[in-house]
Amino acid sequence: MLNVHDINVFYDEFQALESVTVKIEKGQTVIVVGPNGAGKSTLLRTIAGLQKPRRGSIEFEGHRIDRMEAHQIVEGGISLVPEGGRVFPHLTVMDNLKVGSYNKGARPIAKQRLPQIFQLFPVLADRRNQRAGSLSGGERQMLAIARSLMAQPRLIMLDEPSLGLAPLVVNMVFEFIKSMKQEGYTVLLVEQNANKALKVADYAYLIESGKMVFEGKSEDFDKNPYIKTAYLGL
């Protein structure tokens, strides 16, 4: 479904990603783990079109998307939940969700989509007229995910959804990611919380200093002695 092939990404002269290749099949939940500053967020930003690769290609459902603008990529079916959620604090929950359905494909069906979203996130239905800034951290993350789902994505990318959340809420977020998989979404998840993320993933990548250093099924990660000590704390 998604084919990231051999990309190099730079911030000016600083190279953030070096010949990174990632493959995702339809219906899979794929995670990318790695330390701070390894390039995980850059990878997601590049797929979302917020950053352009200097080399390599990105294909989604057979179409090249690496030269497309961010909003075209969303129309094409890829949604990014940015790090920290980035809800619009001065807009109401309802308006936040509306902005999520601004692309051409999603706008006509936004009305039918809302009840489905509210069913998934009952908390948001209760707070629909509140400003997003008044929500708790967990609720904001939920809103950020809900907002991205409004865009009708086939691939949803989550950038550190558990960041800064209370342990109980982190569990909720991961439960939700599991349920998204059951709903048929393809998920690309970036996490520092490798333990929890590996439990929900079908396939995983390890990225260090901009390079993919390991990939495999969750079980392979559990078996690898280096990853065990460095990332899983076992």
Place this chain on the structure above:
Amino acid sequence: MQAINKYGFYGQIILLVVLVMLPFIITSSYLNHIMTLILLWSFVATAWAYMARFGMVSLGHGIFLGIGAYFPTMMFNYWSFTPWIGIWVGVAIAVATAAVLGYACFRFGLLGDYFALVTLAVAEVSALTIMAFRETTGGSLGYTLRATGKISDMQFSDKRVYYFIALILLIGAVYIWRRIDRSPIRLALTAIEESEIAAASLGVSVIRYKMMITLLSAGLTALGGALYAQYVTYVSPDTIAGVGVSLSVCFKAILGGMFTVLGPFVGSTIIVALEEYVRISMGASFLGLSQIIFGISLLIMIIFLPKGIMGSMSLAISRKLNRID
């Protein structure tokens, strides 16, 4: 909110009736002139606030005023090209200029202070350009529109015609503001202001929406500049281009409240009236004093009413009605 809207609606009807009647009640041509200026500047300040209320504070709208004012005036003086069409040429050039400048700013993600600084430089360039071409533009001494008194040249024997032109423009600007409020553009621009990355990753075309509002704002500003020039029949880089006038447009909108539709109108009324009053009552005895008093009163008002007069008022009313947000 319902109650405020109702009061606001009746208030606006009354205001409109008063504004329409005013030139027939007040016969002093001097006061009529001041009132026309107030409406023209209200129109320009409203157009400026189109952008500013979404976080795009431009300190360079003088360039659009200048383009709108100079092109039709010069085309008329040199080629006898009628301003009825000339002003639209000016507007078109201003919109094209805004497209180039805006695209450059938005493509490279200039936000907030950086955007303001770039636009400030643009305003200065506009004044310098006029001075550089002093043979054709009159330079810093300014430039006078040839008087013919013919309606086909947009010159009217009754000066009140311009009052009503300005009033219609202002009503138009208020109407467009309301339309924007009801359209998806408002949500998109608010989202963009709060987080460009989040908005872009949700499929909101950041540059397109920003360009849309910028071109609209620039075009209307140029229209205001064009009518100012036709009305006053004199243009100079100090009065209609450059940094000074750019800032004074901002002050008007900020003082009145740039997030409320009538804020720019209220601000322009106060500032134009204050400027005139101070200039006439003490301008002759102490040169510059009027500017000082004007500056200080502006400072006080901005410090104590950070949301502007209209913004603070509507907040106070909603508190009173016990409907905070």
